[in-house]
Amino acid sequence: MNGLSASTARLRLRQYLVLTKPRVTQLAVFCAVIGMFLASPGLPPLDTIVFATIGIWLLAAAAFAVNCLIEQEVDARMARTRHRATARGDIPAGQTLATSGVLGGLGMLVLYHLVNPLTMWLTFATFVGYAIIYTVILKPRTPQNIVIGGLSGAMPPALGWAAVADAVPAQAWLLVLIIFVWTPPHFWALALYRRQDYVDSGLPMLPVTHGERYTRLQILLYSVALFGVTLLPYVINMSGLLYLAAAVILGAWFVAYAWRLWRAYSDELARRAFKFSILYLALLFGALLVDHWVG
Template sequence: MITATAAQPSLWRQYLVLTKPRVSQLAVFCAVIGMFLASPGLPPLATVVAATLGIWLLAAAAFAINCLIEQEIDARMLRTARRATARGTISNTQVLAFSGLLGGLGMAVLYNLVNPLTMWLTFATFVGYAIIYTVILKPRTPQNIVIGGLSGAMPPALGWAAVANAVPAEAWALVLIIFIWTPPHFWALALYRNHDYIKSGLPMLPVTHGKKFTQLYVLLYSIVLLAASLLPFVIRMSGAAYLVAALALSGLFVCYAWRLYREYSDELARKLFRYSIVYLSLLFAALLLDHWIALL
C-alpha cells in the first residue's frame, strides 16, 4: 500500500518543478546558440558557462513566480494540479524566498561575470514574463500569448549580448522566429487541453473563439513562421545548409498545421505541440551547424 507521504515528491523535486525545467531547458538552449552565433570563432568558455547559469537562474525565478501567481488556476487544471504551489505543500513565503534567491544569484552572476547589458536584458525578460504576461495579459485577453510572447522569445538576444555586449539585427531575427513560433506552439497545447483551460477561467483562444478559429490561426502563424525562418538566410547570416533545413522543418510544421485545420483531433494537436519543440531545437541547431560550416 502506497501512503500519501510516500507518494508525495521529495521537497527538492517540488522546488525543481516550480522552475519548469523542460521549458527553461529550451530557453537556455536557444540562449547558448545565440552565444555561439555571436562569436566568429568559439566564444570564451567562462562567459558561456557564467551566462548560461545566470540566464537559467533568472528564468527559473520567473517560472517560480508564475507558479505562485497562478496557484489557484493551476489547482483547477489537471496538467498543473500537482505543482507544490497548487497543492499548498510549499508556502507563498517559501516560493518568494526561493525565487528571490535564484533571481538575485542570477543577476549577480550576469553583472559580475558577464556584462551589465545581459543582466538588464534578462531582468527585463523576467519582469515581462512574471509580471506583464502572467499578471496583466494572461487573465485578460485571448491574445495573451501573442503579446506576451516577446519575453519568451528573448533568449537568443540574451546569449548574443553575453558574448558581444550588443544585440545586432541578427539577434533580433532569431527573437522574431521564436516570437512567431510561440502562438502556434502554445495554441496546439491549448487545443487538446481545452477542457483544462475552460476550468481554469483563462481566456485562451480556443475557449473564447472556438477550436476551428484557433486551428485557422495556428495554420496562418505556421505560414508566417516559414517566412520568418528564412530571415537568417535572407540577411546573409546563414547559408545554403541552413536554408535547406529551414525549408524542410518549416514545411513539415505547415503540413502538421494544415492537417490540424482540415481534420482536427486531439492526437494531431498533441503531435503538432511535440513537433514544435523538436522544430525549434533543430532549427537553432541548424543555424549553429551552418555557422561552423562557414568557418571551415
C-alpha cells in the same frame, strides 16, 4: 527514521525543482546558448558561456517560480498543473517567493559581475515581462496573451548574444522574431487538446473565447508566417545553404501539421503537433549553429 527523512527531503527538492519548470527552462537556455555561439565568428570564451548560462538559467527559474505562485489557484483547477506543489499548498507562498528571490538575485549577480551589465538588465527585463506583464496583466485578460507576452519567451537568443558581444544587433533580434512567431502555433496546439483545462481555469485562451475552428486557422496562418520568417537569416546573408535547406524542410513539416489540424482535427494530432513544435525549434536553431560553423 533517517530513511523517511531522506525520502521527504528528496520529495521536497523535486517539488522545488518543478517550480522552475525545468523542461521549459532547458529550451530557453538552449536558445540562449545558440545566441552566444552565433555572436562570435569562432568559439566564444568558455567562462562567458558558463556564467551566462548559469545566470540566465537562474533568472528563468526564478520567473517560473513566480509564475507558479501567482497562478496557484488557476493551476489547482487544471488537470495539467494541479499536481504542482504551489497548487496543492505543499510549498507555502512565502517559501516560493523566497526561492524565486534567491534564484533571481544570484542570477543577476552572476550576470552583472561575471558576464556584463547589459545581459543582466535584458534578462531582468525578460523576467519582469514574463512573471509580471504576461502572467499578471495579459494572461487573465486577453486571448492574445500568448502573442503579446510571447516576446518575453522569445528573448533568450538576444540574451545569449548580448553575453558574448555586449550588444544586440539586428541578427539577434531576427532570432527573437523567429521564436516570437513560433510561440502562438506552438502554444495553441497545446491549448486545443487541453481546452477543457482552460475552460475550468477561467483563462481567456483562444480556443475558449473564439472556438476550435478559429484557433486552428490562426495556427495555420502563423505557421505559414513562420515559414517565411525562418528564411530571413539566409536572405540577409546571416546563414548559408545548409540552414536554408533545414529551414525549408522543417518549415514544410511544421506547415503540414498545421494544415492537417485545420482540415481534420483530433486531440492526438494536436498533441503530436505540439511535441513536434519543440523538436522543430531545437533542430532549426541547431541547423543555424552548424551552418555558422561550417560556413
